[in-house]
Amino acid sequence: MKRVRRGAVKPVSAPWVRTRLRTAPGAAWALALLVALTACLAAAFPRALDRYADAGLDRALTQARPDRTGVLVTAPQPDPALSARERAESMRPERLAGRYGKVLAAVEGAPLPVDRAQSAYGVRTTEGLPVPEPWLPQPSGLPAQFHLAAQAGLGDHAEIGSGRLPRATGGPVTAATGALEAAVTAETARTLRIKVGSVLHVPGVERAPFTVRVTGVLAPRDPDGAYWSTQPVLRKPSLMRVPGPPGADHQHYWLGALLLAPEAGPALLGTAGTPVRYWQAAPRVGALHAHDLSALTSAVAGLESGPGLREVRAGVDPAADVSTDLDEVFAAFGELRSGIGPLVSVAAVGAGTVAGVVLLMAGGLAADRRRAELALLRARGASLRGVVGRLLAETSVVALPAGALGLAAALLALPGARLAPAVGAAVAVTAAACAALPLRAAVAHRAVRVHGGRRDVASARPSRRRTVAELTAVALALGAVETLRRSGASGGAGDLVSAAPVLVGVIAALVLVRLYPLPLRRLARPAGRLRGAVGHLALARAGRTPVSAVLPLLALLTALTTAAFGGSVLAGVTDARDQAAVRVVGADARVQGTDGPLPDGVSERVGRASGVREVAEVGLTDQANAGDGKQKVPLAGVDPGAYAGLAARTGLGAFDGDALEGHGGGAGQPLPALASPAVAERFGTGPFSVRAGDGTSVTVRIALVRAFTPAVSGDDFLVVDRAGLSDEAARPSLLLLTGDPLDAGALRRAAGDAGSVLLRSAERGRYVDSPLQSGAERVYAVAVAAGAGYAVLALLLSLLRAAPERTALLARLRTMGLTRAQGRRLLVLESLPQAVLAAAGGALTGWATVRLLAPGVDLTTIALATASSPVGRAGLRTDPWSLALPAVAVLVVAVGVAGVQAWWSGRRGSVTELRAGDAR
Structure with a gap:
């Protein structure tokens, strides 16, 4: 038993962790909720991908049939x-x-x-x-x-x-x-x-x-x-x-x-x-x-x-x-997965980056809130290692159970997938949450100081070391984006596709933080000459934003860029499927005779079906003899006016209907025709004879050339005014219907056994052939939504950091005669420069990301299930809604938070606010 020297004072060690948790239970619960939610999402992402990929492989094997997979x-x-x-x-x-x-x-x-x-x-x-x-069937004897x-x-x-x-x-x-x-x-x-x-x-x-x-x-x-x-x-x-x-x-x-x-x-x-x-x-x-x-x-x-x-x-x-043909089935599935994977990982990397930034911001907010406490401990002789160790123990007590809870929730919600990736993701989130506060405190308090200088964005001058680091990061990001543009997603640049929005967001954040002080400095002096003090004070307050604002700005820009890129991907997929379906069907629905022309009365019955607005009749001959009779070409006889309107609505080779009208052919003038480029190149602009399916001939001359037409989906076609054809050749064998919504059952009953019905919606659904496609879209949408949610949280954390100071400022100004309306206006105007910077920068960065990466991104694999695409390459295009909505949301949230804070502070007395602000 160890003796205690007489007269010595026994050291009393207060339980640090328990004391800190009791002192700030709200902050501990908030950190636990953030870690649990982030760990759950991080662990759920790889498991969701595994489940969708396994379902896609099962579908591929099922569709391949046992004669190929055995x-x-x-x-x-x-x-x-x-x-x-x-x-x-x-x-x-x-x-x-x-x-x-x-x-x-x-x-x-x-x-x-x-x-x-x-x-x-x-x-x-x-x-x-x-x-x-002899009693067995013998079709040909x-x-x-x-x-x-x-x-x-x-x-x-x-x-x-x-x-x-x-x-x-x-x-x-x-x-x-x-x-x-x-x-x-x-x-x-x-x-x-x-x-x-x-x-x-x-x-x-x-x-x-x-x-x-x-x-x-x-x-x-x-x-x-x-x-x-x-x-x-x-x-x-x-x-x-x-x-x-x-x-x-x-x-x-x-x-x-x-x-x-x-x-x-x-x-x-x-x-x-x-x-x-x-x-x-x-x-x-x-x-x-x-x-x-x-x-x-x-x-x-x-x-x-x-x-x-x-x-x-x-x-x-x-x-x-x-x-066995299993190798071919595996190869086809592997090609589909390799085409979808890099695009899905874009949203994952973007959302993961934003979530990581939010975790770092939470640690930074806690470090700023306890800056005086930690500085006092360092001034009284506490070692940096001891302070960091206690802070690590304090955050670990909260983050470890929360991370385990988030992991368990993900495992229960998504069973039947690999465990290791989910555990790794949850551990990474938990480790980041545990280390954020200690590392931030270690950087801020590595030297013993009591008072720190001002770190305003408008007055601080970045060091040379920071400038070199930023230029290096910008150079690397620009090089990576250019590599992606040159090689494409299918050329070994899959990792670059995933990190592209983050890279562009890093460039934009660094550039905007550098440019942000310039307009503030130029506007500060003219604003001082204004009669009211609110505008000048709000601009001065905006200029005192700490230089650490690059972190929330990076989160916002990354989230907005990822949302813009993700929205453009989803919009491009939707457009590609719609375009492919309309090229195959030619309209909203297609009723085609199974064996020659449709019976009389079918067109009228179909036109009376539910949802049908317009019916375009087409007399289609699949194999008309053109020129010397040895060349086959599909011939479509149409009503020029109605057919021109249909072509304009569907975007399939719009033309002027008057240019196709004519009653020539035979002994008269040649019948004007609309032809595909291949047919036009084959026959030129001179008149030539075409023999229809009923044996009659008509002389036509190509007057219009279009790459697509609603009646025929192939590369060869001729479209003429059916008034110039014989009565038999002009009989409608194809009906192109416009309307919404169309009832497939009613159309089939109206057509009877004489015609087959194909709806554009059914054809569009055929392109989503694998659960890997639909699952990738869902994961993409969830990841983009999660990134947007974390971006809003980053904005709230950045505003929360300055909340005590703003509340105390309003209380002091109210003692000097500032009204509540002026206080709300002050906080709103103060938050607008940062919000406008984030919104405008995010929209511009998203637009630039889509334009920069469009040449290297091919959406054909994720959009269309078939190997041969009727629309060729499905490219990436800018979606205006994906650019505008997130940017407007940032402005609304920033202004809303400022207004709520002003309203809340107005409910409390000035003395109470001043005491609270001084205490903080």
Whole structure:
């Protein structure tokens, strides 16, 4: 036990953290709320991206169908040099089952998760065997052909509709077996008129044909599953076409499948169908994750021509082959993700930067609020390390539980995604919150001082070191933006795309902070000659803004720039989809005859449908003979006035309707025509003959050239006045409808069976084909909204920093006769220069960012799902609303906060305010 020297005073250590938290509980709770919210958003962002990416990969695999995504291992029939018994044994299910386990082990070891319930193995023929039964359908007089398949697990994947499952009776099946049993699916039975008890005679090789008796009709339990769809012919027959020269009449025949018992595999050795042994492994779609795409692609490549293939051949057969289209599916999805990722990360980086700045501002506000306290501690001998350590402990007690709470909320709200990125993001936010106050205090109090000099923006002169640092940052940012403009988002500049708005915001913030004092200095002297004191005092107060205002200005500019860029991206995506849809449809809706002209009365019925305002009738001939009769071109006969109005409304090749009117052709003057550039280049401006679908001819002359037209979406077209065509050729076969909203059901009822209906809204929805696209848009919008929210918070924090001083100033001025209205005017005018600077600078920076980065940003991938875009490259354009609304919001918030502060201070007495201000 340690003795205490007599007369010595025991040191009493006050619990610093507990004391500070009790002294300012409001500030502690505010910090905890800020950290929890920021950590939650930071942790939720990567998890949301993972969920959308996984859903997009699932959709890509589902759309690709099992015949492309399944891993199929095939081995040829046994060596003919082997004995008949050995060949038959290798085709039996027992031998195939042993190799099946080795195939699954090789695929899962790749690693590629396998759905064992949908995987299968067996023996099948690779060529169709003609079955000359007269009762089978023969479209061109050709006999139907069948594949024979003995696939394991038939009873587990089908329900018996009638009859029973096939069996192998009468001893072991061999190549010489003369009778077999088989089953067919319900769709095969319905299409090929097969029923239980039907007998088919299948030709053999070096033997007489053997009979196959159908014993059952089966209904697949999961028709779209890999068991049935890896080889689609097992489930449903197909109408095949006999190859022939172009233009010749093609013959057709039916191709189906007969499902044998698994033990009947050796019988296929006696056919000419080139039987093979096969093992199909279905990937487990729910277990595939987008973040493993590189590993999955490598695994598939290894199975097709690498270590995986060697393992398969060692366990199955030296001549075995592995085939799958998974690599193509993965490549297409990877291209989609790589095109969307950099654009989404723009919002993430922008919002993250603003949130980081707000955390730093919160620490700076706390440090300024306790400047006198910390300066006194340093003056009384407290070490810088000790002060920083206690401040770190104080903020950690608040920030660590708040960060853990935010992380837990994100994990609960977004399950089923990776944990590590979310934890890393939450830890980064928590660490920044813990370190903001200690670091700011360490910088401010590294030297012991009691009083500090004025740090007004209008009077302070930046040091040379700061000037060099700012010039270096500006040079780096300008270089990065120029690199992005030259290389583009697809040229390896993805990280630059993400940081582009932040880089431009840094440049703008540094430049504006340097330029901001100049107008204040020039306006200060003229304002002093004004009669009222409010204007001059407000301008003087605005000039006393601390030089640390670069931090909130950076937050505001980054948020406004990100919002402008994000709004422009979303607007560009919307415009690209609208433009692509209208180019395909040609109007708000399209009713086209399924087989020639529409019946009489359809146009009137469609025009009376709900929502339809105007109907443009078009007599469309898809393959009119032009010139020498060897060149085909779509010919559209229209009413010039109505069609010109439609072209103007849709923006598809607007023209003057009077230039298309004419009743020539034949013996009269040539009929004026509107043509595509390709057709105009082909035929020139001279008259030429065009033969319509009914055999009549008309002479036309190209008078107008347009790249697009509503009636035809291709690159070749001719549009003429249908009054110059024959009555048969002028009959409407296409109706272009204008209206909103249009009822698809009513239009289909009005058109009947004679016409097909296509709405622009339905065509537009087809371009959002992947959850990765829609998810990216949602994440983008949420990130932009979060950035805007943090920008408002940054503005509030910057105003809150000066709130005590403003309140005390108003109290002093009221004792000197300042009215409440003048006080409100003073605070509003004082806040206007900074708010106008942020709003104007943000709008200008956002506009410059979009204009600078537009050449390097391609929105085609995120806007359109199809590989071939009907609008070409979807570029970035400036969205006026995205520039104006956030800037106006900044002004409204700044003026509103100043007005509220003036109103609140007016409710309290001047003596109370003066005491509060002096205490602060």
